[in-house]
Amino acid sequence: MNHLYWTGVLCLALAGATAQTESDTLKLAQLDAIMVSAPRLELDTDHLPEVQGTYIFSGKKSEVISLTARPAALTEKYARQVFAKVPGIFVYDMDGTGNQMNIATRGLDPHRGWEFNIRKDGVITNSDMYGYPASHYNIPMEAVDRIELVRGTGSLQYGAQFGGMLNYVTKKPDTARWVSFESIHTVGSYGLVSTYNALSGGKGPFRYSAWMNRKHNGGYRTSGDSDYQAHGISLYWDPSAEWSLVLDWTRSDYTIHLAGPLTDAQFDADPQMATRHRNYYNPDIHVPSLTVNWKPRPHTTVSAVLSAILGERNSVQFDKPATVPDTLVTATGTYNPRQVDIDRYRSLTAEVRILQEWHLFGRRANLAAGIQVMDNDLHRRQQGKGTTGIDYTLDLTEPGWGRDLHYLTANLAAFVENRVEVTPRLSVQVGARIENGRTDMKGTTVYYDDKDLPNTIDHRFPLFGAGAQYELTKRINLYGGWSQAYRPVLFKDIVPASIYEVADKDLQDAYGDNLELGFRGKWRFLSWDVTGYMIHYRNRMGTLAETDANGDLLIRRTNIGDSETRGVEAFLQGDWVLGPKTSLQLFTSTAWTDARYRNAVVRSGTENVSIDGNHVESTPAWISRNGASMTCGRWKLSALYSYTAESFADPQNTVAASASGAVGLVPAYHLVDAHVCYRLNDHIRLQVNANNLFDVSYFTKRPQFYPGPGIWPSDGRTLSATVTVNL
Numbered sequence: 001m002n003h004l005y006w007t008g009v010l011c012l013a014l015a016g017a018t019a020q021t022e023s024d025t026l027k028l029a030q031l032d033a034i035m036v037s038a039p040r041l042e043l044d045t046d047h048l049p050e051v052q053g054t055y056i057f058s059g060k061k062s063e064v065i066s067l068t069a070r071p072a073a074l075t076e077k078y079a080r081q082v083f084a085k086v087p088g089i090f091v092y093d094m095d096g097t098g099n100q101m102n103i104a105t106r107g108l109d110p111h112r113g114w115e116f117n118i119r120k121d122g123v124i125t126n127s128d129m130y131g132y133p134a135s136h137y138n139i140p141m142e143a144v145d146r147i148e149l150v151r152g153t154g155s156l157q158y159g160a161q162f163g164g165m166l167n168y169v170t171k172k173p174d175t176a177r178w179v180s181f182e183s184i185h186t187v188g189s190y191g192l193v194s195t196y197n198a199l200s201g202g203k204g205p206f207r208y209s210a211w212m213n214r215k216h217n218g219g220y221r222t223s224g225d226s227d228y229q230a231h232g233i234s235l236y237w238d239p240s241a242e243w244s245l246v247l248d249w250t251r252s253d254y255t256i257h258l259a260g261p262l263t264d265a266q267f268d269a270d271p272q273m274a275t276r277h278r279n280y281y282n283p284d285i286h287v288p289s290l291t292v293n294w295k296p297r298p299h300t301t302v303s304a305v306l307s308a309i310l311g312e313r314n315s316v317q318f319d320k321p322a323t324v325p326d327t328l329v330t331a332t333g334t335y336n337p338r339q340v341d342i343d344r345y346r347s348l349t350a351e352v353r354i355l356q357e358w359h360l361f362g363r364r365a366n367l368a369a370g371i372q373v374m375d376n377d378l379h380r381r382q383q384g385k386g387t388t389g390i391d392y393t394l395d396l397t398e399p400g401w402g403r404d405l406h407y408l409t410a411n412l413a414a415f416v417e418n419r420v421e422v423t424p425r426l427s428v429q430v431g432a433r434i435e436n437g438r439t440d441m442k443g444t445t446v447y448y449d450d451k452d453l454p455n456t457i458d459h460r461f462p463l464f465g466a467g468a469q470y471e472l473t474k475r476i477n478l479y480g481g482w483s484q485a486y487r488p489v490l491f492k493d494i495v496p497a498s499i500y501e502v503a504d505k506d507l508q509d510a511y512g513d514n515l516e517l518g519f520r521g522k523w524r525f526l527s528w529d530v531t532g533y534m535i536h537y538r539n540r541m542g543t544l545a546e547t548d549a550n551g552d553l554l555i556r557r558t559n560i561g562d563s564e565t566r567g568v569e570a571f572l573q574g575d576w577v578l579g580p581k582t583s584l585q586l587f588t589s590t591a592w593t594d595a596r597y598r599n600a601v602v603r604s605g606t607e608n609v610s611i612d613g614n615h616v617e618s619t620p621a622w623i624s625r626n627g628a629s630m631t632c633g634r635w636k637l638s639a640l641y642s643y644t645a646e647s648f649a650d651p652q653n654t655v656a657a658s659a660s661g662a663v664g665l666v667p668a669y670h671l672v673d674a675h676v677c678y679r680l681n682d683h684i685r686l687q688v689n690a691n692n693l694f695d696v697s698y699f700t701k702r703p704q705f706y707p708g709p710g711i712w713p714s715d716g717r718t719l720s721a722t723v724t725v726n727l
Contacts, residue, residue: 044069045085045573047520047529048148050427050469053122054303054353056368056419058427059467059479060154061518061531061569065147071629071638071675073689073720074141075186075194075215079103080642081673081691082141084625086149087529087569088591090618090644092701093714095256095281096224097192097217100138105151106535107565107595107619108163110701112136115163115487117155120250121170121234123289123307127345129159130439130459131378131407131491136283136313136345138252140213140230142184142196145171152514152535153481156415156433156465157368162485162514162535173200173207173236181727188689188720191218191225207236220715221259223274228254246291251311253284255392258315261322261703261710263661271697271713275322278338280392281707285311285345299357309347314394315706316340316386321660322710332388340384340394347376360420369416374437378407378491383446403445407491411437411459425471435461435486447499455494455503461486461511476521486511492705493541493557501543504558512536512562528572535565542651545603553606561600563616567593581633590624602651611651618701620645620668636677643670649702662702662709669698685724692717 044066050058063086067074072081076097083089083103092102092110104110112134118125125137148167150158158165174180184196198211215228232250239245260276289307296302318326319339328335353370383402387395417431437459444450467481487510494503518531542560545553573587595616601608622645629638646668648654657664674690695717702711 043575045527045571048150051355051366051419054301054355054368054370055157056355056366056417056429057150057154058419059429059469059481061151061479061516061529061533062154063147063149063529065149067141067144067146071636071640071677072141073673073675073691073722075184075196075722076188076192076689076691076718076720077101077141078673078691080625080671081640082147084627084640084642085571085573085587085589087571087589088567088593088623090620090623092618093699094701094703094707094712096219096221096226097190097715097718098194098215098228099226099254099256100136104618105163106533106567107563107593107616110618111703113163113166115161116166117159117161117164119158119165119167120287121246121248122167122291122303123248123287123305124159124349125285125287125309126347127285127309127311127313127343128347128376128378128407128409128491129374130376130409130411130437130488132343133161133488133490136252136311137250137285137287137309138228138230138254138283139168139170139250140196140215142213143170143198143211143230143232144168151516151533152485153465153467153483153516155483155485155514156417156431156463157370159372159413160433160435160461160463160484160486162487162510162512162537170232170234171198171200171209173202173209173234175202175207177201178203181725183725184722186720186722189718190220191216192718192720193217202236205238207238209234219257219259220718221272221274221713223257223277224259226254226256228252242295244293246289248291249286249288251284251286253282255280255282258317258707260326261661261708261712263322263659263710264657264664266322267661267697267699267711267713271699271716276318276326276708278326278335278390279315279317279319279707281315282392283311283313285309285313301355302353304352305349307349307351309345311345313343313345314341316392316394317708319708321662321708323660334388335390337388337397338386339382340386340396341382342380342384342394344379344381345376346379347374349374363421363423365418365420367416367418368431370414372413372415374409374411374413376407376409380405380407380443380491380495400446402447403443403495405441405443405445405491405495407439407441409437409439409459409488411435413437417465426468428466428468429481430466431464431483433461433463433465435459435463439488441491441494445496448496452502453496455505455507457489457494457507457509459486459488459509461509472521476523478517478519480517482513482515484511484513489541496557500553501555501557504556507557508539508559510537510539510541510559512538525575526573527575528570530571531569533565533567533569536562537565538562540597540600542600543603544601545606545608555603560602561611562598563595563600564598565593565595565616565619567591581631583631585629586627588624588626590622590626592622593619594621595619597651600651604652609652611653614651614653615648617648617650618666620647634679636675636679638675638677640673641670642673644668644700647701650704660709661711662704664702666699666702669696671696671698683726687722687724689720689722690717691715691720
């Protein structure tokens with residue numbers, strides 16, 4: 001045994017010696033270094049994957065916009081630039097540069113984006129999904145990494161809005177170090193000054209990010225100045241590979257001086273003039289949330305979100321048409337009292353979702369299911385008698401409110417959607433959503449009998465949908481789907497404006513469906529997405545003329561009919577490499593829309609008239625945005641041409657403008673924007689923006705209600721410069 005031991009040691013020693021001898025015979029040579037370089041193509045638009053998190057996006061039209069690569073004036077938040085490559089986005093400019101985006105698609109209403117389920121990092125930000133679904137929360141684009149947009153055929157999973165889901169995904173912490181810093185500063189025309197600063201980092205299971213934004217703008221129009229601030233803090237904790245928690249709080253608060261509506265004559269004379277100098281608007285919104293993600297098994301993902309919308313939307317205005325001047329009253333030597341309105345929001349949401357991967361006959365399948373509970377209280381106080389002063393104040397000179405109302409909603413929704421791979425190329429999905437809730441309106445008005453005012457609306461809808469996706473290649477596919485949707489009756493639709501109005505006690509929520517078929521893909525230097533769609537929208541809201549028992553005129557707020565929208569959305573982009581450090585990108589994003597009323601009747605004066613076949617208001621037939629970008633080393637030059645066709649302001653399709661400017665044709669307009677960006681090094685980037693380069697005077701809509709009936713001019717030419725520092 002001892003003999004075998006020493007024999008083994010000897011063999012190992014000889015083997016080592018032999019190896020050493022052989023290695024010594026190898027010849028070493030020092031090779032020259034080789035550097036491989038190629039121009040970097042920054043792709044700023046894509047579509048969502050088939051499955052992401054606890055969502056299924058297969059078979060649905062979706063877009064992902066990378067703001068870090070998008071040539072846009074982010075501080076000013078020009079939606080035509082941010083959403084330039086999303087065909088069909090209609091932009092309603094009314095709040096001035098840098099404030100909230102008002103957008104819509106497919107013939108829907110763009111006011112505050114309220115046809116969308118709007119989210120930040122998956123957390124709902126619509127102020128009240130049932131009473132007033134506008135998103136008054138105003139996130140700075142500097143804080144956003146990308147924007148995810150899903151059209152209405154995906155509504156079963158996230159909510160029943162006709163427009164779809166719009167999700168602002170913020171920048172995540174830099175986990176490479178404990179502290180990293182980003183600072184973005186912008187100065188521009190009309191006194192624009194903005195600063196955005198962010199800290200982030202992480203160590204072990206803990207990560208964090210915090211940012212703040214302050215902005216002042218003197219405004220393109222006289223008395224159009226605004227002051228804005230926003231903050232956000234996110235704390236991430238990953239106690240294990242299976243669990244992650246995010247505690248988040250964000251807030252936006254801005255006060256804007258409303259310059260008032262114009263008549264057509266005033267707009268033609270000077271689009272920068274103001275008819276109001278004492279009108280103000282101020283939304284102050286907080287969005288706290290807790291998100292828990294759990295992966296109990298490799299093919300199971302569970303997410304739970306608790307969130308709230310807390311805050312107010314305030315305004316103080318001399319609320320009259322542009323034809324009524326706001327001047328000193330001779331008898332008193334003071335201005336007329338202003339009207340004070342305050343909305344207070346308390347919207348609570350709990351949402352639990354699960355995504356389970358499973359197999360059917362050897363084929364992969366994904367099941368998404370969830371429950372969403374909402375409890376909302378919208379407290380609306382309006383027609384308070386404000387001061388005769390010129391500053392922003394919500395003080396009342398007399399106690400009490402003309403309207404003091406609560407809009408209380410409790411709603412439970414459950415959904416399920418299952419995707420199955422029928423073949424390696426074909427997948428299909430079917431789904432359903434059940435909405436079960438109730439809204440009660442309670443309160444008082446000074447002009448209406450309290451016993452006639454309360455109203456109750458039940459939200460009980462079974463909603464269904466189906467879709468499919470066929471992979472022609474790994475990068476080219478056909479997709480399509482059909483999904484039902486509904487839109488709750490809004491608070492403003494059922495509040496009688498006077499004793500001569502009555503809200504229908506049998507009001508029905510709007511409902512209908514989305515249908516779409518698309519072809520998208522990437523081939524060599526081309527990428528594209530072309531979609532045809534149809535939307536049926538039933539039970540639209542409006543007013544009808546009636547007579548009471550005494551034969552007097554009575555205006556009834558009720559459902560007035562349906563609408564149907566058809567259209568085509570086309571995006572095409574080409575990317576070319578022209579040299580070692582040079583590339584060129586050209587794109588077109590164009591949409592044709594035909595939105596018509598069907599079987600609808602509205603009030604015109606003291607009569608009811610048919611509007612069957614009329615165009616839906618604020619729906620241009622053509623919206624086209626076309627751009628070019630060239631990258632040369634550290635330089636990037638971009639240009640954007642935008643065209644929006646004419647549209648109507650009212651269901652009657654009135655062409656001639658009224659004296660107040662509230663109705664009439666909205667003319668077509670052409671705009672050109674340009675951007676120059678220079679990357680000084682890995683830490684500093686400079687950008688110059690020329691917006692509305694040729695100083696076109698235009699407006700996008702003639703609103704019938706807030707911020708006042710008439711023309712609200714959009715910004716003329718503005719210039720800005722931005723420096724971005726990353727450390």
